[in-house]
Amino acid sequence: MTKTVQTIREDLKREVIVDVRKYIDSKISETAGRISSLEMDVENLKEEVEKQDDTVAEMKTILVNQQQRINKALEKANRNEQYSRKYNVRIRGLPEEKGENLRVVLPTRIMAASGVKLNGYYDIVAVHRLPSARGTNSLRPVIVKFFNNDIKMLVTKNKHLLRKAGLFVTEDITSENISLMDKVKASDKIEYSWYYNCNVYGLCKDTKRRVRFGLFDNIDSVIAEHTQNAKVISDTYIGQKTVRD
Known part of the structure; x- marks a missing residue:
């Protein structure tokens, strides 16, 4: 009787061990399958990220190239604008009179201050007043476009004399x-x-x-x-x- 009980116990023990091992093996297999699936998902995600990185890098390159083109276009536009002002100067300090003829007034003042003779209808292509700063009652500056650079240089070389007479000559520079x-x-x-x-x-x-x-x-x-x-x-x-x- 004692041997029979002992035998039964041992048989039960073996069965339990077998069942536990089967359960553990099944769980390990299940977990391994999940891990394998997750690893595949991770690899797929890596590939997607790499594709996205390539796309982002490509877009950055396109944006950089586009910005360079825009900058070159803006530089060219600014240079052309500045070149169109090559014969221009701005003059501050010229008293303003109602109905004034700047083609007569300006050469007269320049002649009196510096001795430079200008023909207001030949040496000057265009001349007019600019708006004064908003909210001020200061004298409106004058912008002058000379016929060529030689005439402009006659004036700018004598701007120290013009300054003494209250006329301040500066280049017409783009913003x-x-x-x-x-x-x-x-x-x-x-x-x-x-x-x-x-x-x-x-x-x-x-x-x-x-x-x-x-x-x-x-x-x-x-x-x-x-x-x-x-x-x-x-x-x-x-x-x-x-x-x-």
Whole structure:
């Protein structure tokens, strides 16, 4: 009887162990299947992400190229606009009179202040007043378009004399170039900025040389490149001089 009970216990134990193992194996198999499915899903997601990354990279390239084209178009438009003003100057301080004829008044004042003789109907292509700043009663400035650059230079070369007479002569610069001059001037690596012949320049503090800037240039990058190039030229010159000596 005791052996029979013992035998039954052992049989039951073996059956339980077998059942547990089967259950565990089935769960392991089920879990492995799920893991395999998840791994496939992850791989598929990776492929999708890579495709999306490629698409995003392609779109970024397209946007960069498009922005470069837009910048070139804006630079060209600004340059053309500035070139169209090449023979222009703005004059502040000219007293305004009702019914004035600026083709007569302006040459007369310029002649009196500087000795430069102008024919208001030949040397001047166009002349008129500009609106004054909003909310002010100041004298409206005058914009003048001369017949050619030689005539313009006669006036601008004598602007120090005109200034003494209360007439202030400046270039007719586009708003884009004025903004660029302000950006260049704001750099702590630039002593001052100026406009000349449709271009904007700045004087580099380190090299004491002028640097030309474009409308969409990174100011710091341009200065860094200029400084590096100046150093290379200087080192080359010193090396050549040492060899000669």
